[in-house]
Amino acid sequence: TCPSHQVFNYIIVGAGPAGLVLANKLSANPNVTVAVIEAGDEQYTNPNVTRIDAFGLALNTSIDWSYTSAPQKYLSDKTLTYYSGKALGGTTTINGMTYLRAEKGQIDAWEGLGNPGWSWDALFKYYKEQEKFQVPDAEKVRNGASFEEGVHGGKGEVKVGWSSLFMEDGVFEMLRETSANMGIAWNKDPNGGRMGGFSTWPFTLDAEKEIRWDAARALYYPIAHTRPNLYVFLNTTATRILWSDSKATDGDVVATGVEIVTSTNDTRQTLQACEEVILAAGSLRSPALLEHSGIGNPSVLGPIGIETIVDLPSVGANLQDQPNMAISYASLTNWTGYPCFVSYLTAADIFGANLSAFTSELSANISAYAAQIVADAPENETTTAIEEALLKLQADLVFAENGTVPLAELLWAPGAGSITCVFWTLLPFSKGNVHITSPEAAQQPAINPNFLQLPIDTLIQAAAAVKVRKYFATAPLSSHVTVEVAPGLGVVPKDAGWRDEKWVSWIKQEYNPNYHPVSSAAMRRREWGGVVDANGMVYGSRNVRVVDAGVFPTQISGHLSASVYAVAGKIADAIIAGKKGK
Ligand SMILES: Cc1cc2nc3c(=O)[nH]c(=O)nc-3n(C[C@H](O)[C@H](O)[C@H](O)COP(=O)(O)OP(=O)(O)OC[C@H]3O[C@@H](n4cnc5c(N)ncnc54)[C@H](O)[C@@H]3O)c2cc1C
Known part of the structure; x- marks a missing residue:
């Protein structure tokens, strides 16, 4: 007492x-x-x-x-x-x-x-x-709200649900079909421990009082x-x-x-x-x-x-x-409502046939990456042995064969005369610090x-960007958009692959934190x-x-x-x- x-x-x-x-x-x-x-x-x-x-x-x-x-x-x-x-x-x-x-x-x-x-x-x-x-x-279910039994709780303090500002009819189906055509399956509830696929997400809000x-x-x-x-x-x-x-x-x-x-x-x-x-x-x-x-x-x-x-x-x-940035296309439609559509992509979704080559490249670089992290940190903050072990753990988790851990998040935001995809690498390997001065x-x-800090993060972000472009080129989403507004084909050419320097410079220019x-x-x-x-x-x-x-x-x-x-x-x-x- x-x-x-x-x-x-x-x-x-x-x-x-x-x-x-x-x-x-x-x-x-x-x-x-x-x-x-x-x-x-x-x-x-x-x-x-x-x-x-x-x-x-x-x-x-x-x-x-x-x-x-x-x-x-x-x-x-x-x-x-x-x-x-x-x-x-x-x-x-x-x-x-x-x-x-x-x-x-x-x-x-x-x-x-x-x-x-x-x-x-x-x-x-x-x-x-x-x-x-x-x-x-x-009505919310028709517009895409979905959940699995047993995943959610009903008695706690944190209110979770969907508001009436839900995106108008049709958007959910349009994105779900496009995802399916990309090989990204619909995930009815991303909150049950498996996040991969295309989903709608709920918000922390009071659905009744709005x-x-x-x-x-x-x-x-x-x-x-x-x-x-x-x-x-x-x-x-x-x-x-x-x-x-x-x-x-x-x-x-x-x-x-x-x-x-x-x-x-x-x-x-x-x-x-x-x-x-x-x-x-x-x-x-x-x-x-x-x-x-x-x-x-x-x-x-x-x-x-x-x-x-x-x-x-x-x-x-x-x-x-x-890292957070957006690719945006013009649309002839003025979309209304509040979007809640997400595609969670695994390393296999992003790299496809290049996955094993990319994974080998990463493994070969782990020691060098660990050394870079140590070199950028204040004296005695960490060691190469610690950093190597942590990088390896993350690489094994993300790039495991048949791995399910999502590596990139794509948020779909249809708006007035545009459709934007905000996207980010979820698990960057770069590492920093926060210290008083x-x-x-x-x-x-x-x-x-x-x-x-580590080139691999730029490559993953670029590979996610290439995937976003592919999404926009896939039906039915492709029939709802016209020209690419950002980055625009003049900035990053249409056929630029994820190793293209044009992606690297655009990513460095557009960079924003994701506040996570x-x-x-x-x-x-x-x-x-x-x-x-x-x-x-x-x-x-x-x-x-x-x-x-x-x-x-x-x-x-x-x-x-x-x-x-x-x-x-x-x-x-x-x-x-x-x-x-x-
Ligand atoms: C723009 C933005 C959008 C985001 N969107 C989402 C989202 O959609 N969904 C989601 O899940 N997460 C989101 N996040 C992240 C999420 O909100 C935070 O990760 C989470 O709130 C962190 O909780 P915390 O308790 O660690 O710290 P905080 O929520 O940051 O709380 C820390 C508190 O400590 C106080 N404080 C700090 N120093 C002192 C001091 N010396 N003395 C007294 N008080 C102090 C601060 O004022 C603050 O109120 C977002 C974050 C940002 C910035």
Whole structure:
């Protein structure tokens, strides 16, 4: 028990989906006090957050951190805007609401990275338990909404379904038939562990009231007035973790609370935690908080005058995100409605007869790729042995014979006088990092995903682009489009293959992040570049956890939020069960 109400059992930093799952679950016990610290404000009535047609409107507003990436070495030093939510509800207040989980095989691979108990079946329990699936009516089903029995849950907090803005009649059938003619089968439900094929996806929304369903709506507002043991500090930023003068018997550091600053008062204040400090500030900020608190790589912390109290060079390492760009064709039709059509392609779908040659080329290059990753990282961040093992694991998963893990995602967006396909490589091999560059906590860290560091990522993206063009040339989609608007045949000639330099330069020019940054506080065995153990506990600490998208041991093929909710749910239960880890 804690001595007074000024001292909380748990302090959670960040009120995104991860932070709010933790807050909700931990505060269900009335004897436990929980403080949530969130840099942003509540957005209950902000129409940019509630309107189901609002995706995009909140970007670059006060609820978006709008970070700028570090210059991207492999993109001619270009910097990219990194959207990220700053609100009660975190990035779910500004995101696209797509509810897509992951591929079974890739979650099963998490266990092998030193995480006992992490498998698809373990996460499936949480996906279902947290979900309130709203069964689509007959009209929505005619327009493509579909699901498999047993895949969804009906009693959870996260509302999932389709809105009335569904794309008009005919689009679903047109894309489904085109996919079939491409050899891409219809997948009735991509959320059951097999994502490959052509599908429609559900959204995180309230289908009856037609409002977006962000993490605060799901997990905070319903309990806000019924839990006096839950304290939420809005417009408040955590600047560092506070440490006890004495260490635990095994030498681990012990957190006593956090230092905070509010948006109206520059004076540093402290909040004390008698049990744990849990960082859920997102994959771009939790590593920065660890570093500002002295946990990290001495070669990163030393030069900016921060004393290393736990030597953990993998903090902020392993950052991975996906490349995002679009191919667009003119159409004589003004398509209306909100699209939710996706094609998930495997390596075999993308490379066809070239697959085994491509796989051999990759295998032959793995050592060189590992060396490149090490060369681009700060001193002692990682080793070629670790990187080689991780690259091999990913290559085996993605390029396995008869492998089912999707390697590229194609989103179909018919609009006014056009049909656009937004597409991205799902599992890039390039690897970056996120590190602080100043002792000032208010300064954003340097976000460096190292996009297109390894040539293989450009080739996969180009091969996906060639496949998108083939889609547009296949009936019946081909009969609904006229000229290619982007990139346009003048930029990339019609017959350009995926090794063509024209694709490479177009990809480098059009490059955007996909805003799915993961693994910067990876849950892995410590000697394999892990930051946290299988229960989210930071190595070298007695009572500090990280629980957010940063702990994903690897990138996933789904969109992140469904899996962030599930990962946080599983770790919250581990905390409640008293498993401190290690
Ligand atoms: C433009 C965009 C579109 C997306 N679309 C989709 C989609 O359609 N479907 C999907 O599943 N996923 C989507 N995502 C990704 C998904 O929303 C995020 O991966 C997910 O919200 C991450 O959850 P999190 O809890 O790890 O972090 P976040 O949701 O980012 O929450 C972290 C919170 O911590 C707060 N914070 C940070 N530092 C501090 C500090 N020092 N002190 C106090 N508070 C702090 C932040 O303000 C934020 O509220 C999208 C992301 C973006 C940017």
